Amino acid sequence: MSANRWFATGNYFTTYREEQRIFSTHLDRLVFCLFLTAFFVWPFFIDLSTKYMLVLDNILIAVIAVYGLNLVLGFGGLISVGHAAFVGVGAYTVASLAGVIGEQHMLITHGWPLMIIGAGLMGAIFGLIVGLPALRLRHLYLLMATLSFQMIFEWTIGFLNFFNQGQFIYVGRVHWLTGEVGRNEHYLFWYYVLLVTVVICGFGVRNLLRTRYGRSLVAVRDNDRAADAMGMHPGLAKVFAFGLAGFFAGIAGAMQAYLDRGAGFETFTLHESIQYLAMTIVGGMGQLTGCFFGPAAIEILDLQMEHLAEWAGHILPSALDLATGLRPLSFGLVIVLFLMFEPRGIANWWRILRTYLKLWPFRY
Amino acid sequence: MTYFFQLVVSGIVVGSIYALAAIGFVLIYKSSRVLNIAHGQIIAAGAYITYALTVWCQIPIYISFVLSMIVTFFLAMSVERIFLRRLIGEPIISVIMVTxxxxxxxxxxxxxxxFGSENFSFPAFLPTEPVVFAGxxxxxxxxxxxxxxxxxIGIFSWFFKKSTVGISMRAVSDDQMASMSIGISVPRVFGLAWACAGLTAAAAGGIIGNITGLNFETLHAFGIIVFPVVILGGLDSLPGAVAAGIIMGLIQQFASGYLDGNxxxxxxxxxxxYIILLVILLFKPHGLFGTHEIERV
Structure with missing residues (x-):
C-alpha cells in the first residue's frame, strides 16, 4: 500500500526509513507548502495595522522560544521556569553590546544576522551551565536550578550598572540591501526575517528529532534507566537539551531586542517564563505543531485580556489594577485546565481534524 | 561587635520564619513527591487573610491569627481536592506544572x-518600644x-512522632503501597499534608506580615526563598528545613549587613x-540532611 503517497489514510510504513520521513504523505507536503506560501504572500494584499503586526511578530518570536522550551519540556521531560531569563540573555547580549560600542555601530546595524547567532550561542552557554546539575540528579530538581537562574538573572539586570539597572537600553535600526529599515517597514521587515527563522529552526528541530541525539533524548524522557542500559547518557542528553533550549531562546531574545529596538527588564520576568510554559502546554508538549498553536493561542488570549481590562476599567473604580491581575490569572487557568482536560494540547485537536479529513467521507 | 550580634539576632528571627514556611513545602514533598511551586503564594494568601480578618472584620489579632490558619487549612485542602486529586496517577511532571x-x-x-498594588501594615498590638539587650x-x-x-515547629514534630495521623503520614511518605495495604487512605493523607502545609504557611505569612508589613513584592520574594531553603536542607527532611531556614536567614542578614554598599x-x-541553590545542586544535590538515593541498575 505504500505506493500511494498522496491519499494514504493511515500508517503503511514498511521500513524505518519511511517512518522517519518529515512529511508522511505528499498531501501533507502540499498543505505545508500552501500554508507557507500564504504566510509569505498575504502582506502584499492585506494591510494590517501596526498594532496587530506587532502581535504577529511577537507570536513568531514566541514560536522560536517555544521550540527551545518544547525540547526541554516535551521531548526531554524536564520543567524549566527560567525560559524568559534565557530569552533575556539573548536580548541583553545584543542590547549590552549596543550599549558598549554604541547603538549605531556597524556590527549592530549591518551585522545583525551575526549578532542573532551570537546571542543564540550565548544563550546556549548559559543553558549548558544551568543544565549541569542534570549530570548529578534525576527527577525534577532541575526545576529549582532554572528557577534560581531566573532569580539570578533578574538580580543581575536589576542591580548592575552595566545593564543600566533594568532601564531600557536602545538598539539601533538595522540595515538591509536597500539601506536602513525605516519606521514604516520595521514590523514588516522583521515579520519576514522571523518567518524565515521560524521555518529554518522548525526544520532544524524536526530533523534533530530524527537524529541519534533527538531519539536518545526522547528515550531518556520515557525511561532513563532503560536508556542508560542501552548505552545512552541520560545526564548529557538533558544537559544538551538545555543547551539547545538556551540557543533557541537566545535567538528569540536577540530578535526581540531588535524588534522592540532595545531591551528592558520587564520583558523577562518570572511571569513571562510562566507565559512560555503556558504556550508550550497549550500548544501540546512533545508536538512540533504545538509550537505554532501555543504561542498564537496565548498571545491572542493576552490581547483579549487587555481588551477586557480596558473595557472593565471604564466601569470599575480605577484603583484596581485589572490588567496586571488578569494576565497571570488567565495563564494559570489555561495551564491548569489544559493539563487536567487536554494534556496533549491544541496539537491534538489538529491531529484529530487531520485524521477526520483524511478519512472523509468514511468514519474509519 | 554589637553590629555582628544584631545581624545574628535578626538572622535567627527571619530564619526561623523561613523554617516554618519551609516545613509546609517539605511536608507536601515528603508525602506525595510533588514540588509545590505555589507555596509562596499560599504564604502570601495567609498573610492577607490574617490582615483582612484583623482590620476589616475587627477581630482581635490573636484570634484572627488562629482563624486565618484554619481558613488556609481548608483552602489548601480544597486546592488539593479540586486540582490535584484527579491527577493522582498522572506523571509527576504534570502535577508540578499544575502547581x-x-x-x-x-x-x-x-x-x-x-493587596496587589497597595501596602498595608498591621496595627500595633504589642509595645512598639524595642527591647535593648547589651546594645x-x-x-x-x-x-x-x-x-x-x-x-x-515543636507541635509539628510531636504530631509527626506520636500522633496516629502523623505516623500514617510518615508511613505514606515511606512507602505508599505498604501503607495502603495496612489500611491508610493515601488520598486522605495527601489532603492532610496539603492542609498542614497551608496551616504553617498561613502562620509564617501572618508573622512575616507583622514584622515587615504587607507588600506583595516582599511577600513574593519571601515565598520564593523557600526553595533555596528546602534544597539546602534536603528536600525531604524536616530538621533539615529548620536548620537550613536559620542558616539562610543568617546568610541573608550578613549579606545585606556586610556586602551591600561595599x-x-x-x-x-x-x-x-539562589547562587547557593545552584552550587548545592551541583555539588551536594541531596542537601545537608536529605536522603541519598542509591541507584542500582
Missing part, C-alpha cells in the same frame, strides 16, 4: 484585590514571632540564596 499554574492563578487573584535591638513583634514559630553591590540578600 505552577496555581501559583499564577493565586498571583492573579491577589493582584485583583487591593542589641529586638522588637516585641520579633520576639513573639520567634516564640510562635518554635512553638509551632563593592558597588546592592540587594545581595536576594541573590545569594
Amino acid at each position: 505552577i499554574g496555581l501559583m499564577s492563578i493565586i498571583d492573579g487573584l491577589i493582584y485583583l484585590t487591593p 542589641i535591638y529586638i522588637s516585641y513583634t520579633q520576639i513573639v514571632g520567634v516564640i510562635i514559630t518554635f512553638l509551632l 563593592f558597588g553591590l546592592n540587594g545581595t540578600a536576594n541573590l545569594l540564596p
Whole structure:
C-alpha cells in the first residue's frame, strides 16, 4: 500500500526509513507548502495595522522560544521556569553590546544576522551551565536550578550598572540591501526575517528529532534507566537539551531586542517564563505543531485580556489594577485546565481534524 | 561587635520564619513527591487573610491569627481536592506544572484585590518600644514571632512522632503501597499534608506580615526563598528545613549587613540564596540532611 503517497489514510510504513520521513504523505507536503506560501504572500494584499503586526511578530518570536522550551519540556521531560531569563540573555547580549560600542555601530546595524547567532550561542552557554546539575540528579530538581537562574538573572539586570539597572537600553535600526529599515517597514521587515527563522529552526528541530541525539533524548524522557542500559547518557542528553533550549531562546531574545529596538527588564520576568510554559502546554508538549498553536493561542488570549481590562476599567473604580491581575490569572487557568482536560494540547485537536479529513467521507 | 550580634539576632528571627514556611513545602514533598511551586503564594494568601480578618472584620489579632490558619487549612485542602486529586496517577511532571499554574492563578487573584498594588501594615498590638539587650535591638513583634514559630515547629514534630495521623503520614511518605495495604487512605493523607502545609504557611505569612508589613513584592520574594531553603536542607527532611531556614536567614542578614554598599553591590540578600541553590545542586544535590538515593541498575 505504500505506493500511494498522496491519499494514504493511515500508517503503511514498511521500513524505518519511511517512518522517519518529515512529511508522511505528499498531501501533507502540499498543505505545508500552501500554508507557507500564504504566510509569505498575504502582506502584499492585506494591510494590517501596526498594532496587530506587532502581535504577529511577537507570536513568531514566541514560536522560536517555544521550540527551545518544547525540547526541554516535551521531548526531554524536564520543567524549566527560567525560559524568559534565557530569552533575556539573548536580548541583553545584543542590547549590552549596543550599549558598549554604541547603538549605531556597524556590527549592530549591518551585522545583525551575526549578532542573532551570537546571542543564540550565548544563550546556549548559559543553558549548558544551568543544565549541569542534570549530570548529578534525576527527577525534577532541575526545576529549582532554572528557577534560581531566573532569580539570578533578574538580580543581575536589576542591580548592575552595566545593564543600566533594568532601564531600557536602545538598539539601533538595522540595515538591509536597500539601506536602513525605516519606521514604516520595521514590523514588516522583521515579520519576514522571523518567518524565515521560524521555518529554518522548525526544520532544524524536526530533523534533530530524527537524529541519534533527538531519539536518545526522547528515550531518556520515557525511561532513563532503560536508556542508560542501552548505552545512552541520560545526564548529557538533558544537559544538551538545555543547551539547545538556551540557543533557541537566545535567538528569540536577540530578535526581540531588535524588534522592540532595545531591551528592558520587564520583558523577562518570572511571569513571562510562566507565559512560555503556558504556550508550550497549550500548544501540546512533545508536538512540533504545538509550537505554532501555543504561542498564537496565548498571545491572542493576552490581547483579549487587555481588551477586557480596558473595557472593565471604564466601569470599575480605577484603583484596581485589572490588567496586571488578569494576565497571570488567565495563564494559570489555561495551564491548569489544559493539563487536567487536554494534556496533549491544541496539537491534538489538529491531529484529530487531520485524521477526520483524511478519512472523509468514511468514519474509519 | 554589637553590629555582628544584631545581624545574628535578626538572622535567627527571619530564619526561623523561613523554617516554618519551609516545613509546609517539605511536608507536601515528603508525602506525595510533588514540588509545590505555589507555596509562596499560599504564604502570601495567609498573610492577607490574617490582615483582612484583623482590620476589616475587627477581630482581635490573636484570634484572627488562629482563624486565618484554619481558613488556609481548608483552602489548601480544597486546592488539593479540586486540582490535584484527579491527577493522582498522572506523571509527576504534570502535577508540578499544575502547581505552577496555581501559583499564577493565586498571583492573579491577589493582584485583583487591593493587596496587589497597595501596602498595608498591621496595627500595633504589642509595645512598639524595642527591647535593648547589651546594645542589641529586638522588637516585641520579633520576639513573639520567634516564640510562635518554635512553638509551632515543636507541635509539628510531636504530631509527626506520636500522633496516629502523623505516623500514617510518615508511613505514606515511606512507602505508599505498604501503607495502603495496612489500611491508610493515601488520598486522605495527601489532603492532610496539603492542609498542614497551608496551616504553617498561613502562620509564617501572618508573622512575616507583622514584622515587615504587607507588600506583595516582599511577600513574593519571601515565598520564593523557600526553595533555596528546602534544597539546602534536603528536600525531604524536616530538621533539615529548620536548620537550613536559620542558616539562610543568617546568610541573608550578613549579606545585606556586610556586602551591600561595599563593592558597588546592592540587594545581595536576594541573590545569594539562589547562587547557593545552584552550587548545592551541583555539588551536594541531596542537601545537608536529605536522603541519598542509591541507584542500582
